[in-house]
Amino acid sequence: MPQSARPLSPHLGIYRWQLTMTLSIVHRATGIALVVGTLLVLAGLFALAAGPEAYAKIQTFCASPFGIFLLIGWTWSLCFHLCNGIRHLAWDTGWGYEIPRAYATGWAVVVLSVVLTALIWSCVFMRGGAA
């Protein structure tokens, strides 16, 4: 809640949805999702350090339908945040701010993140499951 009575600038409600603003928001959302995902990284490393029983529990969780659902979600989040992060790094060098280029790289990020996720999970399923 704002603590002062100063007027606010026009906010989301007045803008038509565009690719660039959507990707910006999704970049943040996937970032938050990946922070939650670090809990699985932690759990995995701890189970590995703890012993075979703990590791077996993690393997069972990752192979369960809910585990696979989470893992596919995190894989796409990671691929998107990685690709769009590289897009941000390009912007930091001053490259790619022209509107057509910002849209071209934006669509490239969307396509590439889906392709990478599909590639990773085809590796998983071709090798016979998630555990």
Added chain:
Amino acid sequence: MNASDRNEGNYRTPLKRVRGLGSAKEGIHHFVIQRMTAVALVPLVLWVIWLSLRLLHADYAQARALVHDPVNATLLLAFVIALFWHAQLGVQVVIEDYVHTRWLEVTAQVLVKFFCIAGALASAFAIVRVALV
């Protein structure tokens, strides 16, 4: 500006006011570290994906042997440190943008820092334990 500020002005330079508040060499610290951890995470994430795929059909002993390998353990350490550092910096900006109640913002920032530091320490501990035992 109150009376004590004016008195200070007599024998303190403006540097006293600027230090730690902006452009006294540390204003871009957050920006630079966020980018540096991002650059480090690009190859590290690709490597971790590859490592995870190798772990798919490994039993416990094989998985442990993989992380026991000095190169893998070192890269994993680099990954978790860069990961939790980058996570803290990113969530910090989100909280700064969306949490406008001061006490909530400060509490959230402290909790996120504690979580990320604890996460980095705990995962480093687990990796070192597997690597050395």
